[in-house]
Amino acid sequence: MRLAVRHETHYRFDxxxxxxxxxxxLSPKENHGQSVRAWRMELTGARVEVVYDDHNANHVTLASILPGTTELVIACEGVVDTADRAGVVGRHNGRLPLWAFxxxxxxxxxxARLKALAAPLAAVGDDxxxxLHSLSQAVLGAVTYAPGHTDVGTSAEEALAAGRGVCQDHAHIFIGAARLLGFPARYVSGYLLIEGRTEQDAGHGWAEAHVDGLGWVGFDVSNGISPDARYVRVASGRDYAEAAPVTGITWGQTASSLSVSLAVEQQAVQQ
Structure with a gap:
């Protein structure tokens, strides 16, 4: 599947x-089932200082905001070819050893809540x-998808207590429980093609667990499936903080507003 992505993040400072x-x-990487045909990033109000791969093998752009800036725009656009591999990403890479996950x-x-959620699954056979699929179902059953009740700082335990959350919360709960069950697990940020809808409010997040013999396998708890050809994988880390699309620090700021525009659509592949 060929997916076109347009993603703009716009900050306004008082x-x-x-x-x-x-x-x-914000730059997708090549992996099993994913090939980046084109990708570009344009900055308004900032300049690129360095581009590098971090300890999770994510492509990272470090940008400095220009002094006197009142508006910062981060615009990304590109085309990615994807394939359905039943969520299997494959072998581990990056500088962190598996045990770190x-x-x-x-x-x-x-x-206590997360431990109680994971406990019944500890005795689920040898498969x-x-x-992990049972864990994904258990997480979705415990936390209803409902925006507006959590934020980027909400922990897995807090989201479980609330019983409501979004994809980030589902992923963190899954990751915490999977680690209790002995799996290396990590967070993934990226994009998802939604049927019948091009414009979206935000990117997507899901989890991956490492399974002997398969390597990393993805689980989108919020949608109850493993990622397929509709997903564009961008960054990963031990939790959202290590895979967040945009993080930073500013000086001289009193207040700011943020708006995001995102479009993901399928393109025809010329034979």
């Missing part, structure tokens, strides 16, 4: 900034892949 830095994980983070650290 007063001119003195300076700032933005870490941008078994360590909990503040966003995935289990409390490790089936165990």
């Amino acid at each position: 007063t001119p900034l003195a300076q700032g830095l933005q870490r941008l994980r 078994q360590c909990q983070s503040p966003l995935t650290r289990p409390g 490790r892949l089936a165990q």
